[in-house]
Amino acid sequence: MTAALLFPDREIAERYYVPLVYTACRTCYSELEPQEIFRRAAAGEVSPAAMQRLIANVVGSGHGSTIEHIVFTFAISGVSRTLSHQLVRHRAGVAFDQQSQRYVKFKDAATMLPATIAEGDPALRERFEDQVDGALELYGDLVDAGVPGEDARFVFPNATRTNLVMTANLRALIHMSGLRLCTMAQWEIRRLFQLIRHEVFGVSPFLGSFLAPKCVPLGYCDEFNNRDGHCPIRPHRDEVLGAWAAQRAAAKAAGAERGEPGGSGESGEAD
Ligand SMILES: Cc1cc2nc3c(=O)[nH]c(=O)nc-3n(C[C@H](O)[C@H](O)[C@H](O)COP(=O)(O)OP(=O)(O)OC[C@H]3O[C@@H](n4cnc5c(N)ncnc54)[C@H](O)[C@@H]3O)c2cc1C
Structure with a gap:
């Protein structure tokens, strides 16, 4: 299996992609017109660190439309039809073109x-x-x-290999990577997204850093099948909520001991 990034190359990613996303973010908070914000960003008048800080804050706050302005196109070759069936389930912000089993005659179909x-x-x-x-x-x-x-x-069996071209905007790519880099994902599609992340890192380590299992930005795992915590990347949601409830109960009990309002046995009402 291979996943080659066809577009953008490193120069385009560095020169336009970060400034474009920065412009989308900055426009929301600026009196300047977007073209002036972009001009300054692309001309190097805004430091890369400042651009990255704003983008990371905006993306971290869930303002995802700002990263829909840039796309990544991959040539994906030699994956199984099992994988491609899973891949094309993604609908929002992503386009696929896949080798046809109607028009292509498979002399020695690879599996x-x-x-x-x-x-x-x-x-x-x-x-x-x-x-x-x-x-x-x-x-x-x-x-x-x-x-x-x-x-x-x-x-044809599901093992039959196929080729696709996939273009996804960064928001979609982050979402897909969140699901498919998760250890709950099937090994083949997980491998594909490891390759995809590697390719994006190759042109922009900053943008590539957003491609991670979904538990990384969330801070906890929300997968039902990981309630036993066998995947250690992040604690399971049940564990986090359990710890939070225990801490809250302990704080409440300690407050009651000190006779503070809101502790157990207190009405919590101010005098
Ligand atoms: C580990 C794993 C196991 C899976 N197992 C199964 C399985 O057993 N059977 C099965 O059928 N599928 C399975 N899937 C596929 C899964 O249910 C989704 O169809 C697939 O992951 C696509 O993700 P998405 O729905 O987030 O779509 P995307 O198209 O990637 O959408 C991105 C986001 O956009 C929004 N969105 C997109 N379309 C709509 C819409 N029409 N209405 C409202 N909001 C929308 C949603 O917030 C969505 O999360 C599995 C996926 C994973 C990762």
């Missing part, structure tokens, strides 16, 4: 072999490979017999 099968029971691996090879052979026979590709493809 994905998951590590758990590759490194698992050799007999099961052999059966898996036979099954996949058999499906691809039947596809070839069907096409040779005149069955249109759009029908012959019904025999």
